[in-house]
Each structure stands twice: as structure tokens, then as C-alpha cells.
Amino acid sequence: MADVICDHCKLPVPSGLIDPAAERQFCCGGCRMVWEAIHGCGLGRFYELKDEFDATEPARTTGEGYESFDHDSFYRAHVFTDGDGLKGIDLYLEGVHCAACVWLVEKLPHVLEGVVESRLDIRRQVARIIWDPDRIALSHIARTLDSFGYPCHPYRGAKTHDLWRIEQRKHLIRIGVAGACAGNVMLMAFALYGGMAGGMEQQYRTLFHWTSLAITLIALIFPGRVFLVGALSSLRTRSMHMDIPVALALTIGTIWGAVVTVRDGGGDVYFESLTAVIFLLLVGRWIQHRQQRAAHDAVELLYSLTPSTARLIESDGTVREVPVEALEIGSAVEVRAGDSIPADGVIAEGSSQFDLSLLTGESRPANIGPGEHVHAGTTNLGSRVVIEVQSTGADTRIGRLMALVEQFARSRPRLVRLADRVAHYFVMVVLLLATITAAAWLWLEPADAVDNAIALLIVTCPCALGLATPLAVVAAIGRAAREGILIKGGEALEQLAAPGLILLDKTGTLTQGAMRLVEYVGDEEIRPLIAAVEAQVSHPIARALVAALAGEGADLPPAAARQVTGSGVIGEAEGRKLIVGSPAFVREKVGPPPDWAKQAERELLDQALTVILIAVDGEYTGVAGLGDPVLQDAAASIGRLRRSGWTVGILSGDHPVVVDAVARQIGIDVERCEGGASPERKAEVVTEALSGNRRVVMVGDGVNDAAALSAASVGIAVHGGAEASLAAADVFLGRPGLAPVVELLRGARRTVGVITRNLGISLLYNVLTASLAMAGLINPLIAAILMPISSLTVVVLSYRSRTFGP
Amino acid sequence: MSVIYIVFPLALLIAIAAVIAYIWAVRSGQFDDLDTPGARILHDDEPPEQPAADRKKSPPARQ
Numbered sequence: 001m002a003d004v005i006c007d008h009c010k011l012p013v014p015s016g017l018i019d020p021a022a023e024r025q026f027c028c029g030g031c032r033m034v035w036e037a038i039h040g041c042g043l044g045r046f047y048e049l050k051d052e053f054d055a056t057e058p059a060r061t062t063g064e065g066y067e068s069f070d071h072d073s074f075y076r077a078h079v080f081t082d083g084d085g086l087k088g089i090d091l092y093l094e095g096v097h098c099a100a101c102v103w104l105v106e107k108l109p110h111v112l113e114g115v116v117e118s119r120l121d122i123r124r125q126v127a128r129i130i131w132d133p134d135r136i137a138l139s140h141i142a143r144t145l146d147s148f149g150y151p152c153h154p155y156r157g158a159k160t161h162d163l164w165r166i167e168q169r170k171h172l173i174r175i176g177v178a179g180a181c182a183g184n185v186m187l188m189a190f191a192l193y194g195g196m197a198g199g200m201e202q203q204y205r206t207l208f209h210w211t212s213l214a215i216t217l218i219a220l221i222f223p224g225r226v227f228l229v230g231a232l233s234s235l236r237t238r239s240m241h242m243d244i245p246v247a248l249a250l251t252i253g254t255i256w257g258a259v260v261t262v263r264d265g266g267g268d269v270y271f272e273s274l275t276a277v278i279f280l281l282l283v284g285r286w287i288q289h290r291q292q293r294a295a296h297d298a299v300e301l302l303y304s305l306t307p308s309t310a311r312l313i314e315s316d317g318t319v320r321e322v323p324v325e326a327l328e329i330g331s332a333v334e335v336r337a338g339d340s341i342p343a344d345g346v347i348a349e350g351s352s353q354f355d356l357s358l359l360t361g362e363s364r365p366a367n368i369g370p371g372e373h374v375h376a377g378t379t380n381l382g383s384r385v386v387i388e389v390q391s392t393g394a395d396t397r398i399g400r401l402m403a404l405v406e407q408f409a410r411s412r413p414r415l416v417r418l419a420d421r422v423a424h425y426f427v428m429v430v431l432l433l434a435t436i437t438a439a440a441w442l443w444l445e446p447a448d449a450v451d452n453a454i455a456l457l458i459v460t461c462p463c464a465l466g467l468a469t470p471l472a473v474v475a476a477i478g479r480a481a482r483e484g485i486l487i488k489g490g491e492a493l494e495q496l497a498a499p500g501l502i503l504l505d506k507t508g509t510l511t512q513g514a515m516r517l518v519e520y521v522g523d524e525e526i527r528p529l530i531a532a533v534e535a536q537v538s539h540p541i542a543r544a545l546v547a548a549l550a551g552e553g554a555d556l557p558p559a560a561a562r563q564v565t566g567s568g569v570i571g572e573a574e575g576r577k578l579i580v581g582s583p584a585f586v587r588e589k590v591g592p593p594p595d596w597a598k599q600a601e602r603e604l605l606d607q608a609l610t611v612i613l614i615a616v617d618g619e620y621t622g623v624a625g626l627g628d629p630v631l632q633d634a635a636a637s638i639g640r641l642r643r644s645g646w647t648v649g650i651l652s653g654d655h656p657v658v659v660d661a662v663a664r665q666i667g668i669d670v671e672r673c674e675g676g677a678s679p680e681r682k683a684e685v686v687t688e689a690l691s692g693n694r695r696v697v698m699v700g701d702g703v704n705d706a707a708a709l710s711a712a713s714v715g716i717a718v719h720g721g722a723e724a725s726l727a728a729a730d731v732f733l734g735r736p737g738l739a740p741v742v743e744l745l746r747g748a749r750r751t752v753g754v755i756t757r758n759l760g761i762s763l764l765y766n767v768l769t770a771s772l773a774m775a776g777l778i779n780p781l782i783a784a785i786l787m788p789i790s791s792l793t794v795v796v797l798s799y800r801s802r803t804f805g806p
Numbered sequence: 807m808s809v810i811y812i813v814f815p816l817a818l819l820i821a822i823a824a825v826i827a828y829i830w831a832v833r834s835g836q837f838d839d840l841d842t843p844g845a846r847i848l849h850d851d852e853p854p855e856q857p858a859a860d861r862k863k864s865p866p867a868r869q
Contacts, residue, residue: 049848067838098845099846099848102842102845102846102850103845104861119842120842121839121841121842122841122842122845123839123840123841165835165838167834168837168838169833169837169838172832173828173829173832173833176825176828176829176832177825177829180821180825180828183821184818184821203811207810207811207814211818213815233811245864507827601855
């Protein structure tokens with residue numbers, strides 16, 4: 001029997017959900033709601049456009065109210081005003097992927113009165129919506145998109161994207177002009193080559209020379225200016241850059257060509273090679289620019305997904321969702337279980353457990369009660385609390401940390417790129433060779449001396465050399481992105497290629513970042529009872545116990561349980577009375593534990609685990625040790641890192657005892673581990689290590705790592721990391737675990753191998769052309785043939801080489 | 807061969823026209839998004855299902 005297929009997403013419908021009586025079948029409630037919403041708006045044609053075989057994933061609607069979208073401060077942050085009093089916004093839509101999605105999103109003006117325009121960029125999943133604020137509210141538009149299965153978020157990178165688009169257009173225009181110039185000069189050069197073989201009347205030669213000169217001047221002054229400006233600015237800062245040899249060859253070549261043309265006596269011109277160099281190098285730069293932008297785009301989208309709303313309690317007691325920017329000092333904010341704290345403040349009402357790991361690296365949840373401080377970025381795990389806001393935005397602890405991140409990012413010394421180091425020697429050697437050539441030919445045949453020396457300067461123009469690094473880097477970044485590793489720039493790859501010191505954050509990087517049951521000692525038979533009791537409570541320790549005992553006790557009738565905040569749980573299951581909680585709490589209720597339990601407790605404490613005692617009917621029956629277990633692949637990955645020459649250390653905000661226990665477990669030298677480090681201290685450790693002229697790589701996930709990530713030679717943010725660490729890091733790993741770190745380092749090493757090989761090959765071509773020029777054997781035709789071949793070799797080798805991936 | 811003095815400037819003029827056309831295309835944003843227009847060309851060949859009253863209101867044609 002053929003599978004029953006969901007009418008919305010085209011995925012097979014699970015057999016339990018098939019309703020034989022119904023006309024329509026859906027795989028889930030989300031798809032049903034979306035299908036009804038789309039048909040309700042008269043947009044059923046969506047399903048005609050949609051490819052039958054394009055089954056991707058079931059629809060997801062959040063059912064959110066999007067009330068914060070109508071707030072003034074949201075408008076200030078994300079909405080722009082059109083010339084006619086209309087408003088516009090860029091929304092990042094989850095779930096758009098195909099042509100039918102484009103159709104549906106762009107039909108919005110037909111469905112909603114007041115939406116003027118809706119245009120989707122399918123690659124970036126960003127829609128630009130223009131609407132009339134007098135006729136429709138933005139939250140209504142957002143709710144409609146959500147009901148179509150496209151949950152939406154304000155796109156955070158709108159401003160940088162606009163800047164980038166302007167830059168991109170400039171690139172394209174430069175390339176177009178340079179290409180047209182190169183093509184036309186090449187046509188005339190062909191005529192001149194013909195003249196070299198068969199002879200040519202002087203008047204036509206003159207004509208071709210003058211026109212080529214004019215076009216080359218256009219190419220040099222308009223698109224080629226980039227290289228001249230780059231060379232000048234690097235001369236001014238006394239640093240070496242690949243632009244210098246390029247600019248040198250371009251200017252000398254053009255001036256010499258002009259001299260030959262004006263003199264009108266004979267001599268060779270190299271205009272076609274010069275214009276082709278401009279064109280090819282510009283294409284190389286554009287590809288690099290685009291690839292880097294792709295990584296930035298991906299990070300910005302992740303950024304846009306992070307929630308930025310708070311639940312403000314109005315003076316009349318109603319709760320309203322507002323953007324975080326709208327909070328003021330003194331506002332009362334409700335924080336539900338599972339939400340993150342939007343601003344620094346004091347708990348006014350209620351008490352709960354908080355996950356502080358993003359800020360401190362501490363994996364154990366902390367109990368915080370009324371009157372105590374909580375910081376933005378931490379997560380409420382327990383129950384609803386009300387917070388009185390004390391500082392917002394840049395004044396919060398996170399805000400100050402982000403200022404630190406920027407400060408480090410600015411002060412980070414720029415790496416001298418491999419290609420630029422080569423360029424340094426290249427210029428010197430070429431100038432030296434040109435002098436030798438001139439001197440030697442003055443002695444041999446004075447009439448040819450200048451000709452030959454200048455020909456050498458022109459034909460050694462480092463076209464392939466200039467392409468070598470960008471192409472290798474671009475190919476590698478593209479491959480890495482397919483493996484889930486987003487690299488923001490080529491410098492990071494060059495930095496990662498040679499071993500140095502790698503510092504790892506513990507919580508969330510080496511460990512899972514959540515409590516798990518690690519060890520259980522005692523009576524196995526009561527395990528179902530524990531699960532039944534703990535299932536009634538929503539504390540992280542209770543959840544860890546339930547998860548570990550999954551399935552056990554599921555068939556028992558629901559147990560009665562009472563949670564004692566910060567201590568434990570008292571409950572009843574199958575008529576037996578259970579006490580599960582911290583050692584102090586259970587001791588108080590039951591009395592001193594027997595020797596076996598005491599010993600188990602000591603052993604678990606030595607492993608830096610959180611100990612839970614279990615007593616049934618007044619008797620001790622079990623001891624459980626909970627902790628944040630180390631990721632399975634950690635030990636193996638660290639072994640691999642050390643074998644390839646890296647020094648590995650841990651830099652964590654968690655308690656030193658826990659850090660040492662983890663270090664011993666995965667084979668890291670305890671000397672190289674530092675626990676209890678504040679975010680500021682982390683950055684300090686990194687800068688200290690850097691001052692010893694070492695390469696320091698920081699791997700982390702939390703806000704507490706952001707400053708250190710930004711201070712390090714290369715910062716790597718791991719999967720599931722906080723927004724702040726995404727912004728500070730150079731590399732983002734989209735897959736969990738440490739294996740991607742190892743892969744990144746291996747890929748970086750290979751990429752630098754490819755760069756070195758490319759540089760070698762292009763230098764080889766230059767040795768060839770230089771020796772031909774020194775021997776006086778070069779002519780424009782040979783130069784025009786060798787130059788593209790060398791560039792093509794570099795292109796092919798860059799894209800054929802395996803850097804990232806299997 | 808002197809015909810080259812006419813053909814040559816003419817060819818250059820055509821090349822300049824092509825470059826100008828290209829620059830105009832870039833400036834008007836035709837290369838900003840290379841994926842969506844390919845999908846968009848499949849739509850809009852028929853008005854969407856909607857009440858007849860609304861049908862004469864044409865969609866805002868903006869580029």
C-alpha cells in the first residue's frame with residue numbers, strides 16, 4: 001500500500017494519525033493549521049506550484065502573538081520609513097525554501113489590506129515587507145506569516161547587508177569595466193601579433209597602439225585604481241602587501257607603453273597582459289568578498305533567531321510582551337520558567353533556580369531568592385519570578401562585557417598574511433633582477449638594456465601570486481561551510497595552521513552543559529519509584545534523574561510529590577514514602593546514613609559530582625551522583641590535538657575542583673587548567689599567553705567567553721553558543737562536540753598547504769618569465785600566453801584540492 | 807584598409823554602449839539577488855483566487 005502523504009508538507013503521515021473518513025490527511029497539527037490558513041486566504045494555488053517531490057519538513061507555527069513588533073522601541077531598532085510615509089522591515093523567515101514559498105510570501109499584499117509590497121530573497125530567507133502603518137499592524141503581518149508556517153524574526157544584519165550590497169555593486173562595475181577593457185585591448189593585440197609575424201604598416205600599428213593605450217589608461221585609472229590606492233596606503237604604513245608588486249608592474253607597464261606609443265619608433269607594448277591582470281585580480285577579490293559575506297550572513301541569521309523580548313508587567317498588573325530595548329530602570333518584568341533574564345535586576349517576587357553557566361561557566365544551577373541580584377543572559381530554570389530592572393542594555397554585566405569584546409577586537413594586532421610576506425621578498429628580488437638585467441645588457445647590447453629590464457618588470461607581474469591565497473581560502477571556506485564550520489575570514493585559517501596553545505572552555509564545550517545522572521549506588525529496585533516521584537517536579541536535577549531513568553516507573557500511577565526549594569523532594573509512590581534530596585536535607589529528615597552510603601557519598605564528591613541521597617520509608621537505599629558529563633568524543637579529540645602539536649588547556653568559570661576532575665578525565669595537564677575564572681580573567685589569561693608571542697586559540701560557547709574569544713589569535717564559538725560569542729568569534733562550529741575543532745585545525749593546515757603550493761607554482765611561472773626576459777627572449781605574445789596559464793593552474797588546483805570534508 | 811578608421815571607432819562605440827548598459831543593470835540592482843527572480847518567473851501568470859470585487863485592483867508593480 002502506498003504511503004498516505006500529508007496534504008501540506010508531502011511527508012508520509014504516521015499510521016496512527018491517518019483518519020480514513022477525512023478528505024485531507026496531515027502529518028501533524030502544524031501542517032493542518034498551515035493548510036487551513038493558506039486556504040482560508042484563498043491561496044490554494046500554493047499547492048499547485050509546490051513540487052510534489054519536494055518534501056522537506058513538516059510546517060511549524062509558533063502561534064506567538066508578536067505583540068512586541070508593534071512597540072516603539074522595536075520600530076526604532078528595526079523599521080525604516082519609506083518616502084511616502086510607509087514603513088518597511090526586513091524579516092528573517094524560518095522555513096522558506098522553494099519557489100512556492102516565494103509565491104506565497106509575495107502574495108501577502110493580496111491577503112492583507114495595508115501591505116504594499118512583500119519581496120523575498122530566497123537564498124538568505126529574508127523578506128522585505130513594506131506596509132502602511134495606518135491600515136495594518138506589523139504584529140498582524142507577522143502572525144499571518146507565522147500561520148503560513150514561516151515564523152519570523154527581525155533581521156539583525158539589515159544595515160550591514162545594505163552596506164555590503166553597495167560594495168558588491170562597486171565590485172561588479174569594476175569587474176565589468178576591467179573585463180570590457182581587457183577584451184578590447186586583446187582584440188587589438190591580436191592584430192599586433194599578426195603584425196609581428198607578417199609585417200604591418202606603420203600607420204595601423206600607430207592606431208592600435210594609441211587606442212590600446214587609451215583603453216589601458218581607462219582600465220588603470222578606473223578599476224585598477226584599487227591596486228594603486230592599496231599599494232600607496234601600505235607604503236604609507238610601511239607594511240608589505242601584494243598590491244605593491246601589482247601596482248609596480250601596472251604603472252611601469254603603462255608608462256613604458258605610453259613612451260613606446262608616443263615615440264612611435266618600435267618597441268613592444270604589453271597592454272593586453274596588463275588589462276587582463278587587472279580583470280583577473282578583481283575577479284579573485286570579488287569571489288573572496290562574496291564568500292566571506294556568506295559566512296557573515298549565516299552568523300547574522302543565527303543572531304536574528306535569538307529572542308529579544310521581555311514580559312513587562314504594567315502598573316495595572318497586565319503582562320505585555322515588549323522588546324528588550326523598551327525596558328527601563330524600575331520596570332517589573334516577569335520571567336517564566338525556561339526564559340532567559342532580559343536585564344540585570346533584583347528578584348522582587350518568588351525564588352527559583354538559575355542556570356548561570358552562560359555568565360560564569362558554573363554548570364550547577366544556583367538558588368536565588370527575593371532581594372538577590374540576577375544578571376541578564378542567565379536562564380530561569382525553576383518557577384516564575386518577577387524582577388525589578390536595575391540596569392539595561394550597555395550598563396548590564398553583559399553590556400560591559402560586550403564593550404570589552406569590542407575593545408579587544410580593535411586592539412588585536414593584524415596578522416601579516418603569508419602572501420604579503422612573500423610579496424615583500426618578491427618586490428626586492430624583482431627589482432634586483434631588473435637592475436642586473438639592465439646592467440648586463442648595457443655591457444652586451446646597450447640599445448636593448450632598458451627594453452629588457454622593463455619587460456622583466458612587467459612580465460613578472462604577480463597575477464597568479466595575487467590569486468593564490470584568495471582562491472585557496474575561498475575554496476576552503478566554501479567546503480568548510482558545507483561541513484557546518486563557518487569561517488569569517490582567511491586570516492583565521494592561516495593562524496590555525498601551525499600549532500600553538502588552545503584553551504577550551506569547559507561547560508558547553510567539553511561537556512554537554514546540562515546535568516546528567518553519572519553514577520547510582522544502591523538498591524536498583526527503587527529506581528522506578530524515584531522516576532515516578534521526580535517526574536512531578538521540574539527542577540534540573542529532577543529532570544536529569546527522570547531522563548536517566550527513562551522508561552522506568554512509567555507504568556506506575558502518578559505519584560504525589562512535594563518540592564522543598566533548594567533541598568529536595570518528598571513524595572509517595574506505590575504506598576512507599578520517598579525522600580530524595582541534598583545530603584543535608586535527607587540527613588535532617590532521616591538521620592545519619594549507614595557506612596556504605598557515607599563512603600559512596602565521599603567517592604562521588606571526589607569526582608566533583610553533586611550528590612543526592614535517597615531514602616525510602618525512613619531507610620537509606622541509594623546514592624546518586626549527578627554532574628555535567630564530558631562529551632564522548634572529548635578525550636579522543638584532545639588526544640588528536642596534542643598529537644598534532646597543540647598545547648591544550650582549560651579555562652573555565654566553573655569551580656576549580658570540577659575543572660580538575662574533568663581535566664584528569666580527558667587527559668589534560670592540570671597545570672594548564674584554570675577554574676573559577678571570571679570573564680575578565682579569561683581575557684586576561686589569553687592576553688598574557690599572547691604576550692609570550694604565542695598563537696592562542698580560544699574555544700568557548702558562552703557570554704563569559706566572548707571577551708577571551710575576541711582577545712585570542714582565533715576565537716572559535718561552538719554549537720549552541722550565546723549570541724555574544726557568535727559576534728566575537730572568527731569561526732563558528734555548527735555541529736556539537738570537539739570533532740569539528742579537530743577538523744577545523746586539519747582543514748586549516750591543508751588550506752595553508754594549498755596556499756603554499758599555489759604560491760610556489762606562481763613563483764615558478766615568474767622564474768620562467770623572468771629568465772626569458774633576462775635573456776631578452778620575451779615578447780608580448782609569450783607574456784600574454786604564460787600569464788593566463790599560470791592563473792588557470794592556480795584556479796584549478798585551488799578548487800580540486802581537498803581541504804575540509806572527507 | 808582605410809575602412810578600419812570607420813569600423814574601429816564604431817566597434818568601440820558599441821563596446822562602450824554595452825559597458826554602459828551593464829553598469830545601469832548593476833546599479834538598478836539586477837545582480838543583487840540571483841536566486842529569487844528565477845523562482846518568481848513561474849508565478850503571476852494568473853490572478854490569485856480571490857473575491858471578484860478585489861480582482862480589478864492590480865498588484866503594486868514595483869521593481
